[in-house]
Amino acid sequence: MSTAAPEPKANMGQPIPRYDAVAKVTGRAEYAADVPLANPAYAYLVTSAIAKGRVDSFDLDEARRVRGVIDIITHENMVKLKDAKLFSNGGYMSTTVQPLKSADIAHDGQIIAVVLAESFEAARDAAHRVKVSYSTMPPTASFDSQGTTAAGAKGQLAQFKEDPEVGDFAKGFDSAEVKVSAEYETPTQHHNPMELFATSCAWNGDQLTIYEPSQYVYGLKNGVAEQLGVDADKVRVINAYVGGAFGSKGSVTPRTAIIASLARRLNRPVKLVATRDQGFTIATYRAETRHQVKLGAGRDGKLLALRHDGHEISSRPDPYAVGGTKTTTRLYACPNVASMVSIVRADRNTPGFMRSPPEVPYLFALESAMDELAIELNMDPIELRRINDTTTEPIKGKPYTSRSLMACFDEAAKAFDWSKRNPTPRSMSDGDWLIGYGCATTCYPTQMAPAAARVRLQRDGRVRVQIAGHEIGNGAYTVIAQAAAERLGVPIENVSVMIGDSDLPPAPVAGGSNSTASTCSAVMKVCDQVRQRLLKAVMPEEGVINRAKETVGVGRTPVTDAAHGDQALDREKAFDALGVGVVEEYGEWKPEGAPLDSFHAMYAGHARLIGGPEFGDKIAYAFGAEFVEVRINRNTREIRVPRLVGAFACGHIMNPRTARSQLMGGLIWGMSSALLEATEIDPRNARYVNDNLADYLVPVNADVPSVEVILLSEQDDQVNPAGVKGLGELGNVGTNAAVCNAIFHATGQRIRKLPVRLEKLEI
Amino acid sequence: MRSFSYQRASDPQAALQALAVTAAATTPLTEASSQPLAGGTTLIDLMKLDVMRPERLVDINPLAGNWAQVDLDGGNLKLGALAHMSQVAGHAEVRQNYPVIADSLKLAASPQLRNMATLGGNVLQRTRCSYFRDVSYAECNKRNPGSGCAAMDGFNRMHAVLGTSHQCIATYPGDFAQALIALDAAIEITSKSGPRSMSFAEFHRAPGDTPAIETVLAPGELISGFAIDGRWPRSVYLKVRDRQSYEFALASAAVALDLQNGVINDARLALGGVATVPWRAREAEAVLKGQKLDDALAERAADAAFADARGRQHNAFKIALGKRVVAHALKKAIAMEI
Numbered sequence A: 001m002s003t004a005a006p007e008p009k010a011n012m013g014q015p016i017p018r019y020d021a022v023a024k025v026t027g028r029a030e031y032a033a034d035v036p037l038a039n040p041a042y043a044y045l046v047t048s049a050i051a052k053g054r055v056d057s058f059d060l061d062e063a064r065r066v067r068g069v070i071d072i073i074t075h076e077n078m079v080k081l082k083d084a085k086l087f088s089n090g091g092y093m094s095t096t097v098q099p100l101k102s103a104d105i106a107h108d109g110q111i112i113a114v115v116l117a118e119s120f121e122a123a124r125d126a127a128h129r130v131k132v133s134y135s136t137m138p139p140t141a142s143f144d145s146q147g148t149t150a151a152g153a154k155g156q157l158a159q160f161k162e163d164p165e166v167g168d169f170a171k172g173f174d175s176a177e178v179k180v181s182a183e184y185e186t187p188t189q190h191h192n193p194m195e196l197f198a199t200s201c202a203w204n205g206d207q208l209t210i211y212e213p214s215q216y217v218y219g220l221k222n223g224v225a226e227q228l229g230v231d232a233d234k235v236r237v238i239n240a241y242v243g244g245a246f247g248s249k250g251s252v253t254p255r256t257a258i259i260a261s262l263a264r265r266l267n268r269p270v271k272l273v274a275t276r277d278q279g280f281t282i283a284t285y286r287a288e289t290r291h292q293v294k295l296g297a298g299r300d301g302k303l304l305a306l307r308h309d310g311h312e313i314s315s316r317p318d319p320y321a322v323g324g325t326k327t328t329t330r331l332y333a334c335p336n337v338a339s340m341v342s343i344v345r346a347d348r349n350t351p352g353f354m355r356s357p358p359e360v361p362y363l364f365a366l367e368s369a370m371d372e373l374a375i376e377l378n379m380d381p382i383e384l385r386r387i388n389d390t391t392t393e394p395i396k397g398k399p400y401t402s403r404s405l406m407a408c409f410d411e412a413a414k415a416f417d418w419s420k421r422n423p424t425p426r427s428m429s430d431g432d433w434l435i436g437y438g439c440a441t442t443c444y445p446t447q448m449a450p451a452a453a454r455v456r457l458q459r460d461g462r463v464r465v466q467i468a469g470h471e472i473g474n475g476a477y478t479v480i481a482q483a484a485a486e487r488l489g490v491p492i493e494n495v496s497v498m499i500g501d502s503d504l505p506p507a508p509v510a511g512g513s514n515s516t517a518s519t520c521s522a523v524m525k526v527c528d529q530v531r532q533r534l535l536k537a538v539m540p541e542e543g544v545i546n547r548a549k550e551t552v553g554v555g556r557t558p559v560t561d562a563a564h565g566d567q568a569l570d571r572e573k574a575f576d577a578l579g580v581g582v583v584e585e586y587g588e589w590k591p592e593g594a595p596l597d598s599f600h601a602m603y604a605g606h607a608r609l610i611g612g613p614e615f616g617d618k619i620a621y622a623f624g625a626e627f628v629e630v631r632i633n634r635n636t637r638e639i640r641v642p643r644l645v646g647a648f649a650c651g652h653i654m655n656p657r658t659a660r661s662q663l664m665g666g667l668i669w670g671m672s673s674a675l676l677e678a679t680e681i682d683p684r685n686a687r688y689v690n691d692n693l694a695d696y697l698v699p700v701n702a703d704v705p706s707v708e709v710i711l712l713s714e715q716d717d718q719v720n721p722a723g724v725k726g727l728g729e730l731g732n733v734g735t736n737a738a739v740c741n742a743i744f745h746a747t748g749q750r751i752r753k754l755p756v757r758l759e760k761l762e763i
Numbered sequence B: 001m002r003s004f005s006y007q008r009a010s011d012p013q014a015a016l017q018a019l020a021v022t023a024a025a026t027t028p029l030t031e032a033s034s035q036p037l038a039g040g041t042t043l044i045d046l047m048k049l050d051v052m053r054p055e056r057l058v059d060i061n062p063l064a065g066n067w068a069q070v071d072l073d074g075g076n077l078k079l080g081a082l083a084h085m086s087q088v089a090g091h092a093e094v095r096q097n098y099p100v101i102a103d104s105l106k107l108a109a110s111p112q113l114r115n116m117a118t119l120g121g122n123v124l125q126r127t128r129c130s131y132f133r134d135v136s137y138a139e140c141n142k143r144n145p146g147s148g149c150a151a152m153d154g155f156n157r158m159h160a161v162l163g164t165s166h167q168c169i170a171t172y173p174g175d176f177a178q179a180l181i182a183l184d185a186a187i188e189i190t191s192k193s194g195p196r197s198m199s200f201a202e203f204h205r206a207p208g209d210t211p212a213i214e215t216v217l218a219p220g221e222l223i224s225g226f227a228i229d230g231r232w233p234r235s236v237y238l239k240v241r242d243r244q245s246y247e248f249a250l251a252s253a254a255v256a257l258d259l260q261n262g263v264i265n266d267a268r269l270a271l272g273g274v275a276t277v278p279w280r281a282r283e284a285e286a287v288l289k290g291q292k293l294d295d296a297l298a299e300r301a302a303d304a305a306f307a308d309a310r311g312r313q314h315n316a317f318k319i320a321l322g323k324r325v326v327a328h329a330l331k332k333a334i335a336m337e338i
Helices: A021-025 A120-128 A169-175 A217-228 A254-266 A276-282 A359-377 A381-387 A405-416 A476-488 A515-538 A542-551 A571-578 A598-603 A656-675 A735-747 B012-019 B043-048 B061-067 B085-089 B092-097 B099-106 B111-116 B119-123 B176-182 B282-288 B295-305 B317-335
Strands: A041-047 A053-059 A069-073 A111-117 A131-136 A149-152 A178-186 A198-204 A207-211 A235-238 A270-273 A289-297 A303-315 A336-346 A428-430 A433-445 A451-458 A463-466 A495-498 A582-589 A610-615 A618-633 A639-649 A707-712 B005-008 B034-037 B056-059 B070-073 B076-080 B186-191 B194-199 B222-228 B235-240 B251-260 B263-272
Touching: A041 A120, A041 A254, A041 A276, A069 A120, A069 A254, A111 A120, A111 A254, A169 A289, A169 A303, A169 A336, A178 A359, A198 A254, A207 A217, A207 A254, A217 A235, A217 A254, A254 A270, A289 A359, A303 A359, A359 A381, A359 A433, A359 A735, A381 A405, A381 A433, A405 A433, A405 A618, A405 A639, A405 A707, A433 A610, A433 A639, A433 A735, A451 A476, A451 A515, A463 A476, A476 A495, A476 A515, A515 A571, A515 A582, A618 A656, A618 A735, A639 A656, A639 A735, A656 A707, A656 A735, B012 B034, B012 B056, B012 B061, B012 B186, B012 B222, B034 B043, B061 B076, B061 B222, B070 B092, B085 B092, B085 B099, B085 B111, B085 B119, B092 B099, B099 B176, B099 B235, B099 B251, B119 B176, B119 B222, B176 B235, B176 B251, B176 B263, B235 B317, B251 B317, B263 B282, B263 B295, B263 B317, B282 B295, B295 B317
Parallel strands: A041 A270, A207 A235, A303 A336, A463 A495, A639 A707, B005 B056, B034 B056
Antiparallel strands: A041 A111, A053 A131, A069 A111, A149 A336, A178 A289, A198 A207, A198 A270, A289 A303, A428 A433, A433 A618, A451 A463, A451 A582, A610 A618, A618 A639, B070 B076, B076 B222, B186 B194, B186 B222, B235 B251, B251 B263
16 A cells, blocks of 8 residues: 555645644644643543433442542532533534433433542542442334334424435336345444543633533534533633544533533532543444335436435434435436435434434445446446436436546546456455455535634744634644645745634534535635735735735745736735734635525534535535455455555545545545444343444454555536535445445345344355 | 552562452452452453452562563473563464464454463453443343343354353453463463462363353462473464454364374364353364364364354354364364475
């Protein structure tokens, strides 16, 4: 595997090393739990051992006797917090279950007590000595358990707006010559970021500072303020780095307001680092899903009918669903489409977004079904995609702003040596190993949200950019620095970036792959404001200013061909003309078509994401093609993946190095999701069994000997000023299906239920 | 984790003295209030999970001067209990003469763990049963005798199909012990009453009615080392698992063969990942002895090894898988160029 950063192609930025690389590899990067606090008390959570019922009583005597214990908080002595709405229903919260509010227990691992002590060790020791008596009711664990209730997602979940349909599916399916009808299942999965769910809260008078890894500091600040009933302007969230999140740190979990209220009560800082297994139940997860897909096509491979019905598990109180039919119904040209998403309630914690929330389970189903259709048609699966490729989505006939799907297939197929594939299943082998090649489409909606930024330029060319973005491993520091350096025409070393602090100008949630597009568009806009002020000082004529605004960088010659005749701005002269030391500008940016209340919502911690299928009269997606080689040992049935190849087209690539890293991680996770990852639920008690990293398997280096990421050059001027189509979630969407398609090719066996474990193979 | 006291033992006598406990003779070793600390890779884990609650840890790492040797002496192998897994796995002569030992160690855990964990601690490694390791499950006969077994009808994909009882189906998780069993190793034990040596095959105890008692080691005793007679260059360890590295076996086989003119003169076979204890497959060995290996014989041996196996809801696949692993391991051992 090549480790060099890729060479930039047309419409790509430079592959500069990560802004935060040295800090991270030397351990200097300060994560939330690393921040030193003055005389903190340590919190340790006690969580329920049952999924449904109530706490009858606590026996706290032995726990209280542990030296160093300060207090033990249960529903009996907890201050009342205000109820807050679910993130996906217009609020902030990951769940509407409010622990410690009453004796009731709504799910496994619910917080039922908090031990406060002078040390982490004392708090943990005491927590282990808390004895709880429960009244247990039989819980509903999942789809096949007794007591589930199901209903359509539409109408009960604000974020789920439509069950897309067009034409007459039944008629189209009936008339189709070739049909596929199949059911698919994906398991419960947990994000398991390396960094645990930590929260430190410190009050200074009526000012609260929260140190917590978050993908949305403005959401966290406003959500906690709402729960505590305090002014949001008096709450500050700080997290310079987030040690992985993948969606789990996007919404506000109940722990934060609990810790904040205990810090207020104790009048000293309180620090919590929840354990790995607690992380499975005090935050969100990817719920298990079931799908029925029906495809009807002519002998020529053209789709005539497509139906996709999805069922998703959610908790009793909260109607969460990812609802990926908005994508799967629009991916290919098809005149007759129907779909329906249903939510099935069980006694579980509320699920939430997890990297590529809707597309991962829903494209697994569709892209597996497409492979099955290709088999039925005796057609190359790439050709089937080509025949059904489209420049307009079929539901409303809106044009894609750009779509390089087939170019991605062609590039990836070439790199993968797809032409060497014998299409007959079970036809390729190497010694004891059966070999299978598989591929699938990947796509992800291009989304943006309003953002604001403050940019300061000094006379000496140094720049400071402030924006409450989030470094979740996505390269936020780096691409924001690049956007400012390019726009202001200064060396990248001149730019310092401050993010991860809710006292900075607001940025949206680092989710839905909107971060780079939103933050860079805002930063670029504010950089332009800086340039205009300087230009006005030295070029007072309006016409010149407008021309210069388009073409002239600060302190270097213009970059575009059209601008060759223009003069570069002399920065020092402009500063002297203005008679100031620094030029600082604050500005807000919102995407085209953003709702009127976007800026207001932005400050209140509500991200109004625009894009994907809901982008005015257009539709915006990033695309890719993913190829997998699997090897299955005839003797032992071990499944290995020696090669992953993906080609992706995502508009302007800010930084090929960080982009490649994101996509590589996505490919690896996709393989992991297909073969390894599943949270096992004990159906008798609705509890997670393998709630640790020894039993919840993720790949190790030996599992991924070769991953190749190909970045295609693509230009899209319609999506946003940065021309960026987010790619953070693109990498792991198609991989599940590509792995199963490769397994079919290797063995002739179609696996429709993830993960694929060796006992499922019947070779 | 509960608070505990820590003591460093400067020599074996001091260690034995510190470990001497007043607990009743029936107390399982793992429940003793004083526990020896070597690599700590199992013990500290289980203390953090509140599964083990010793009041005193006796650090025996200072004894490594006496107990960490790797000696190939006169055609026999002696291994000290405090030798690290990585040290033995990477030992050139061990690799050459006892590949089954080197591979069983190399294929276990991660480099970091192998650098910390000792051989003595390795064979005492406790089960990975999720219900055992999570004290919020009340039912666990191993952790809480008489409370029941949550795994029996719970999620039991990783659990044992051999050597189970109505009380416990927890899998013995290690790898090295299978190699020791296959090589008919002796284990050396030191106590206040002096050293003793016994067959390693007798060391672990199947759960039966007392799953809390996992070995014959008594409180106050220490493992000092292992001894293996002869050299076994024709030996292999085959381990099948969900991912390529850093994972416990779904099924594994340790095979050692003495081949003369293509005929199996002596065969040793031990199974891992499928049994409650390191499992010697004597019935399979009997099938093999005096025969030439072909596909049919390998299959017969594999069938014999799993004749008494009993699967449950999620782990029944281990019977078929285990048989394939045995057959494949035998073929690999035969094919070795010695």
